[in-house]
Amino acid sequence: MSTMTVEELAVTVRPGFWTRDRRVGAGAVLLGLVAAVLFGSLATGEDARFTLSEDAGGAALTIDGTVGAILFGMVAAAAGAALLAGLPKRWFVPLLGVAVVGVVLSFLCWQVSAAPTGQNFMPLVNIVRGTFILALPLIFGALAGVLCERSGVVNVAIEGQLLMGAFAGALVGTIAANVWVGLIAAALGGALISLLLAIFTIRYLVDQVVMGIVLNLFAVGLTGFLYERLMQPEAAKYNQPPRFEAWPIPVLSDIPVLGPALFRGNIFLYLALILVVVIHVALFRTRWGLRTRSVGEHPTAADTLGVKVLALRYRNVLLAGMVAGVGGASYTLALYTFSKNMIGGKGFIALAALIFGRWSPTGALLAALFFGFADQLGTYLGAIDSSIPSEFLAMLPYLATLLAVAGLVGKVRAPAADGKPYIKG
Known part of the structure; x- marks a missing residue:
């Protein structure tokens, strides 16, 4: 031979x-x-x-x-x-x-x-502002995915975490008549879904993708049932949450285009941008970040160096749920009252933003803004009576997701231990 x-x-x-x-x-x-x-x-x-x-x-x-x-x-x-x-x-x-x-x-x-006469202009301030507003749940959801998957746990349950956060924020915020109490409840609502994800996938080694889908269905069913029994018949009592007002930042809010869009927002916009920076720095510049990435890449080696692999995964998955829960509250404590299945697939787009952003907080932010812009573009084109069918415009964010993940990302490598259960020897 x-x-x-x-x-x-x-x-x-x-x-x-x-x-x-x-x-x-x-x-x-x-x-x-x-x-x-x-x-x-x-x-x-x-x-x-x-x-x-x-x-x-x-x-x-x-x-x-x-x-x-x-x-x-x-x-x-x-x-x-x-x-x-x-x-x-x-x-x-x-x-x-x-x-x-x-x-x-x-x-x-x-x-x-x-566009028809009088509509042949695009207001850039509205476009940029709308992009960030529509991207907010995607940013929080993608950051939740980063925290989980960098730890070696696939988080397909982002949809359920966002939905439970939106529901808990609306219900508790209305009962307490306090927007801050509603925000805390939203974080705990997302953490509840994460706790179930952690227990079944880390402790009982259930398939992480299957468990994520089950938890999404659980969140849709539970919130839908409580909505019909509580919120719908007595909306004034259970579904009229207070709202976070806009907090303009002096000087910065006067910057053309970006000022009104970025620096006249509410707490969710500022919190999302702060979390991107904090998680990025923590993930790549701190001992916690080094341990998290080592657990996501090679948990056995991390264990031999004294890292408590399972405990770290539990903590990070719970933290991810809290982040996603706050993202869900960006709907009900800033924009809308709660309605059944109001997240409408945004959790799965957030998962795509995570992949498109290559499991990086800053990459996830840029990907979320890309999808948010596609969504806002569909809204704008509908407002100017575009000749493009409205059904196609509604597809834009999902089409952008498909093209980005399938066509633009190419080959990307997830953390090596992502989705693989760890059994301590």
Whole structure:
């Protein structure tokens, strides 16, 4: 039997021309050219106005709709061509971002310029504000996923944690007539689902994915039953929670576009951004973070070094539930009263944001904002009577999720022990 030399083996395993970067680049070139041709031909000769205020007045960025659609489509194609040329990997994310933004701007130049007279403008303040509001539960849910999965526990129960947090916040907040009591109850509601997840998956070694789905169904059933028996017949008594008011930050709230969107928010917006920073620093700069990541990668080695693997997983899973519960309260203590199954799949989008963000708090934040923007874009297009069917607009956040996870992420590696039960020897 002949043996291969080291050189022959290297040639055999050397990756081919069509690497992931080049495949994504080719796709970006194609999308950019299609955008330039299709959106450029559909755009009208009217200007597309992107106002720096909440209405049509004030300063605006203006460009001819046809010119803008073609120009931004070509920018996307150029970014794709750069990826196709095989630039170093550090350029992948920036160029992919340019390509995505280019296609989106090309599309918007068509849509805004073709809108009816008086509606052919996009208020950037409202778009940015709406993006953050819609992304809030996704940010909290994705952070809950980071805490769990970095510890080696798959958290498919984010949907149930968000829903239970929303329910507990509305019910207890209404009974106590205190928004802070409602917030604490929401955190405990999410922790309840996490406690069940931890007990069954860590103690009894139940399959983590199956248990997550079961807990989601449990949360939907329990909150739906209590809603019909308590909240619906006596809404004034059980489903009129107080609201957190907006807390504008002096000076910062006057910054154009970002000021009104970011620094005139409520506690949930500020808390989400603070948690991203705190969890990122804690995860990558502290002893707790080192132990958490070691348990998620190689629990046996961590155990031999004195780390209490099971105790750490219990604590982190419970903490994750509290974070997700607060995310659920961002619905009922800031925007709406509680309704059956009001989360509507956002927990699964948060799980996709976690994967898209590569199990990193900052990556999860950016992914959540991407999905929030897709949701807000659908709302905006519906408001200007877009020719695109409303059913398709409602699909936008889920379509963006599918494309991001299946097409843009490529191969990503979860923590090595993620989803694997640990049995102490």
